[in-house]
Amino acid sequence: MEYNPSEIEPKWRKWWQENGTYQVNNHSEKPKYYILDMFPYPSGAGLHVGHPLGYIASDIMARYKRLKGFNVLHPMGYDSFGLPAEQYAIQTGIHPEVATEQNITRYREQLENIGFSFDWSREVRTSSPEYYRWTQWIFMQLFGHYFDKKAEKALPIAQLEQYFAQNGNAGIQAACDDDTPAFSAAEWNAMSQTEQQQMLLKYRLTFPSEEFVNWCPGLGSVLSNDEVKDGVSERGGYPVERVLMKQWVMRITAYADRLIDGLDTVDWPDPIKDQQRNWIGRSKGASVKFGVDGYPDYHIEVFTTRVDTIYGVSFMVLAPEHELVRELTTDAQRSEIDAYVRWAASRSELERMSEVKKVTGAFTGAYAINPFNGERVPIWIADYVLAGYGTGAVMAVPSGDQRDWNFARHFNLPIIPILDAQQNMEEAADPTKEGRYINSGMINGMDYETAVPTLIEWLEKKGLGKGKTQYKLRNAVFSRQRYWGEPVPVYWDSNNIPHLIDEADLPLTLPKVDKYLPTETGEPPLGRAKDWYYKPKDGSEGGPLEMNTMPGWAGSSWYFYRYMDPKNGEAFCSPEAINYWQDVDLYIGGSEHAVGHLLYSRFWNHFLFDTGLAPKKEFAKKLINQGMIQGRSSFVYRAKERFFEEYLMLKVLKPFFNEQGPFEVHAPDFEEAWQYDFAFGASDLVIEVTSYKLIDKIEQIRAAAESDQKRLLVLSVEELADNINRPDRIAEKISDALKSKEKFIMSRETPKSEQLFVSFNLVHKYNPENLTRLHVDISYVNNDFLDTEKVRQLSMFKNAAFKLDADGKFLTCPEVEKMSKSKYNVVNPDDMVAQYGADCFRMYEMFLGPIEVSKPWNTNGITGVSGFLRKFWSLFFDNAGQWKVVDGEPSADELRVLHTCIKKVTEDIERFSMNTCVSHFMIATNELRDLKCSKRAVLEAMLALMAPFAPHVSEELWHLLGHTSSVCDAQWPVLNETYLKTDSINYPIQINGKLRAHVDLPSGCTDEEAIAAALAVEQVKKWLDGQTPKKVIHVKGRMINIVV
RNA sequence: GCGGGAAUGGCGGAAUGGUAGACGCGAUGGUCUCAAACACCAUUGGCUUUACGGUCGUGCGAGUUCGAGUCUCGCUUCCCGCACCA
Known part of the structure; x- marks a missing residue:
């Protein structure tokens, strides 16, 4: 078989x-x-x-x-x-x-x-209702809970209501909106039902909120940041505006600490953990209120992670959009500030990004007061401070922060060293936390660990600030203005309070709509549904159902x-x-x-x-x-008409230079001055290169040549393309034309080709401007060589001519890109399975390299895996297709090969090194073949090892061995280390760490025996040259190193 | 700008601090064949040598070590993620 x-x-x-x-x-x-x-x-x-x-x-x-x-x-x-x-x-x-x-x-x-x-x-x-009813159900649970910071967990909202009724919200530590007011039990109890519900929304784990979104009226949808380019939608180029929109939001920030801390308990790749930590962005620091000189009512609040550097503050920087900028700016500085604010507003994100090194800013004329030392520091504005982040204000410490340092240098502001360990203050900022504080008032002489709590305690006592943990993480918007998502199981009452529908009414299924677009009034597609209204069964007041749907991640x-x-x-x-x-x-x-x-x-x-x-x-x-897995695209180069002029010059006309003297060439810059592509100086012949299809152009040139008293030779690009590998033919034609007396010479044969493609390894000889780079479908390419016959199936290549390389082949240019239809580089697994089988496909994907590394798809090596599977098969069948498995005790060598394979494959699967597993199978198969091994006991174990990788062929052979149950229920072979031992080991001998000789030693030999044997080796004696070794290292079973 | 990762033959890639390049592809030579394909055998990092061998060699420069692709420090390039994140 x-x-x-x-x-x-x-x-x-x-x-x-x-x-x-x-x-x-x-x-x-x-x-x-x-x-x-x-x-x-x-x-x-x-x-x-x-x-x-x-x-x-x-x-x-x-x-x-x-x-x-x-x-x-x-x-x-x-x-x-x-x-x-x-x-x-x-x-x-x-x-x-x-x-x-x-x-x-x-x-x-x-x-x-x-x-x-x-x-x-x-x-x-x-998307099936049986599934999404439970997505909706979980949403309802979230709505019904709040996050209690004392218990560090979610608790039912009913408990909160009870607490409010007895205590108000004083003393409750719960995750809630920033604008939640304080209220007493009496105040709570005096609230109307609606007011209470309104208040509870500020605590629920999912709640409606007004959020800024990128609204694109042209598309009728909200866009993500990266779908917006320069203020317009990437698709279609419609204007996009930042608008407030009522959205369901998940209070994920309540879990920020637990989400960070939980990362320490899971075995996940560090880069992923880092990304999550970064995204949550927990930073411990302090908020500090700076006074403003001359404005006793104003404060500028900043958040800093380095409150210990507070005595090094030599200026403040506000975002240009900061609300205090207008008020604080002095008359003298007003025009400068106004100009800067206007300039900053005009700058796109892209410009700001690309000019990080350029320092810009403007002085407001106002001064802030450092609460610690009462020092007046100038207030500047600069676009490196963002209004939307934190408080929109930064205390600048140029000695410790590079960006502040750059700013200080540029505007000649003081740089105050604050730690005795700071170095090279003249060249750059030094953000060190080492050393003792200097120039730092109450913390002089302290180290970082004691300075921070000292400062925070002082701030909190004076009410000028506090220790604070800040998160980058924002609550997650949970609404989408789309049709194809889970409906939110909520209806709105007449007071605009959301209520959950009855659990018994789940699933709330997607209604029919006439179109999948927003309504004329800008409502989501569900706004088109008829009867999108909820009427509770208990007869209480109902209301219209939520029109947003849930996002993909629900x-x-x-x-x-x-x-x-x-x-x-x-x-x-x-x-x-x-x-x-x-x-x-x-x-x-x-x-x-x-x-x-x-x-x-x-x-x-x-x-x-x-x-x-x-x-x-x-x-x-x-x-x-x-x-x-990335795609591997293939490109071909198609000649533009101008390519042929260049080609003629390089390949054909050069010999005529000696015979006919210099000729003049049409240059693109002087199109007006030159009528012909080529003109011979010593002859009246001119040459025009053009497509034979352009009859009108040829007639015009002919008329022009006649009036100039020139003879005209027309070379069609199609003809040149046909003869691209035979420049001698074209040369002959020109030569004949030079000798001839005819006024107008043009080929009468109908040219075959329409377009010329140039092999990639010849492309460097030509001006790249004369060639067009095009994707070619990779199914016509083998090892980067184009199948020039098969590719004629494509209309683009039907009448193409190919300029081949010296070996007569046509090379394409490979490039690694995303795998996509438009790049003609998609490889369908079905095709691979049809050609090589699923087992081969599976093993080859693994063989490609480590699982976690990105790499381009390349079938160049698949024949190796295919050949291996055939070799493996041939352990069971001889060349004539006869079953050759025999019973009998395996030899020591056979067992050594098998158990080496068991050991390596088991170890490598455990560490997800699938590529090396495939290598081990290849090695074992090659060795068993060399041993002519067809023993049942060995092959049966090999099948169990192979079964996870190549289940089909393993199952087939497993049943041919006489089993009736699946190989999936076989047992993983058990390693027996004793089979791995060999009698002697070939030791490498190093002299000073360099490999110089080998010696065979019995596997159990002692240090003394090994060293004595090594020193007796002829090669070693030669290298020692009579000297006594300083030291000899023997690593058992590994190597011997002699130090001289 | 910040964070993370990577860099080894013509190619994909191996290598608990211990013989660098396993395994496969490709290439070259050979066997088989009328021939081709398949298959099989041999060779295949560079330089040098008739050969034995020598010598260089894992992006670059230092260091630790008897011994470094592997560990430490500094740099270069590329890839990924985040991004004026204070």
Whole structure:
């Protein structure tokens, strides 16, 4: 039998499905292992070879853990709400649900094709009502809770109401809006129902709020920052304005500390943790109020992380937009300040970014007073201070902060050293915290650790400031003005207070709409729905339903629990299921989700934990980032008409120079002066290069030549393209024309070619301006060489001529780019599977390199893996296709090869080094082949090792060995170290760390024996040259180093 | 500007501080074949040498060490993330 993946692979996929091989039970004696891939969005473009990279790695892990005796949960589903389907719906009128369904079908086919061990009976889709009713339900829980800072957890809002009724809000420590007023119990009890509800919104974990958004009236939607370029939308170029809009917001800031601290408890890559810490941006410092000279009522509040540098403040800087700028500016400075403010407002973000080194600013004429020493310091404005961040004011300490230093240098402001350890103050700021304070009043002589609390205590006593922890993190906007998302289960009463709908009325399903666009009045698409109104069953007052939908991250923030119990209609997940599976043991996905999905889902999970719904604070123990697979595009160079003039000059006309004397050349800059492309000085012949199609142009030139009394030779570019590899033919033609007496010479043959493409390795010979660079579909390219015959299928190349290189080949120019349809560099996994088989595809993706590294897709090496699989097969079948596996005791060598492979593969899977696993399989296969090993005991163990990587071929051979159950339920082979030992070891001998000789020694030899043997080696004696070694190092089983 | 990561043959990449370049691709030579493909065998970092060998070599420059691709410090370039974040 021959190895034929296209036959065996579908057979086993069918068998696995019929036998329910991948179905997982929520009850088991075995330990659980939950391995999860990040949720894909089913896009219309289908899967490309980059997507499965992580899925293959997780599938290998899942199969490996199963062989090791775990009950493994490895599910797959779809994050199926999303913008692309909605945009498609706007264009075509097709309901997003229909398009999404089609896309999912296609994804499923493609995924199935690769032989994953997903339990498809657990598939979930965020856009199905059975799923999103629970997303809505979790939203309702968030609405019903507040965050208690004393308990450090979410508590029911009813408890808060009770507390307010008894105590007012004094003494409560809860996360709430900044503008929450203080009120007593009496005041609370005197409030109307509406007023109380209004107040409670300031505490709820999700609440409506007025937020600034980038509103684009032209598109009828809100845009993200990066969709806005220079104040207009990137798509369409419509104006964008910052407007306040009522949005649902999640109070994620309440969890800022827990989200930072929780990072220390999970095994995630440090770059991801760093990004999250950075995003949350916890900085401990102090807020300090500076007085303003002559304005006793005004204060300028600043936040600083280096309050210890306060005596080094030599000026203040306000943002140009700061509210006090107008009032503080003196008349003398007014014109300068006004001009600067106007200039700053005119500057785009881009300009500000690119000119960080340019120092600009203006003096207001006013002075601030340092609360510590009463010193007057000038108040400046500069655009490096942002109005929207912090207080919009900075205390400038030029000795410790480089940007302040630059500013001080530029405007000649004092630079005051404050620590005795600060150095090179003349060249740059020194932000050190080392040493003792100088010039620093009450903290003189102290170190950093004692100075900070001293200063903060003083500030707080005087009421001029306080120690403060500041976060960069903002509350997360949870509303989208879209159709294709989860409806928010909320209605608004006549007093404009939001209320949850009754839990029994979940799911609140998406209504039908006539169009997927905003209404004429600017309301979201749900505003088009009829009867989008809620009437409670208890007969109380109802109201219109919320028209915003939830964002994409809503459904993906808790999906890992739904897989545990996907069909449950009573709960988002049964307590039994969640207590069995607990949390995700291994999560694999791209690092682009570092702060979006991964932070929001941690937030939701902390909340679910607080309410007792989830058993663990962190939902994923270990996270692995998979690298991106980039595309490898191929470019070809197409000649523009001017290329042929250049070509003629370089290749053809040079010899005529000697015979005919200098000729004159049409130069682009003198188009008016020169009528012809080439003119021979000593002859009356002129040459015109043009397309034969341009009859009018040829006639004009001909008339001009006649009136100039010149003879005209017309060379068509098509003809030149045809003869591009035969310049001699063109030369002959010119030569004939020179000898001829004819007035007008033009080829009568119909040229074949329309366009000329130049091989990449010849491109350097020509002016790049004469060539156009174009993508060519990579399916016509092999090892960067273009298949010049096959490519004629494309209309663009139908009549093309190719300028080939010296070897007669046409080279394309490769470039690594994002994999995308428009770049013609997409590789579809289906094609790879059809050509090489799923097992080969899986192993090759792993073989490409470490899982976490991004790399371009390149099939150049796939034949190596394909060849390996055939070699592996040939351990079981001889050349004639006869089964050759025999029983019998394996030899010591055979066992050594097998157990080396067991050791390496086990170690490498555990550390996710899948690429080296494939190498080990290749090595073992080559060695077993050399040993002519076909022993059942060895091959059976090899199959178990191979099964996670190449499940189809392993299953086939496993059954041919006589098994009736799946190879998935085999046992992972156990390593026996004794088989690894060899009798002798070939030791390298180094002299002074340089390899000089080798010696064979028995594997158990002592230091003395090894050293004596090493010194006796002829080569070593030569290098020692009679000297006694100073020192000899013997690393057992490794090497010997002799120091002379 | 800040933070993180990386840099090893023609290419993808190996290498618990211990023989740098495993494994694969590509290339070269050979066997098989009418021929091609497949397959198989051999060679394949640079320089040098008939050969044995010598010598240089993991982005650059120092350092620690008997020994550094690996550890430390300084630099260069590239990639990723964040971004006037005080």
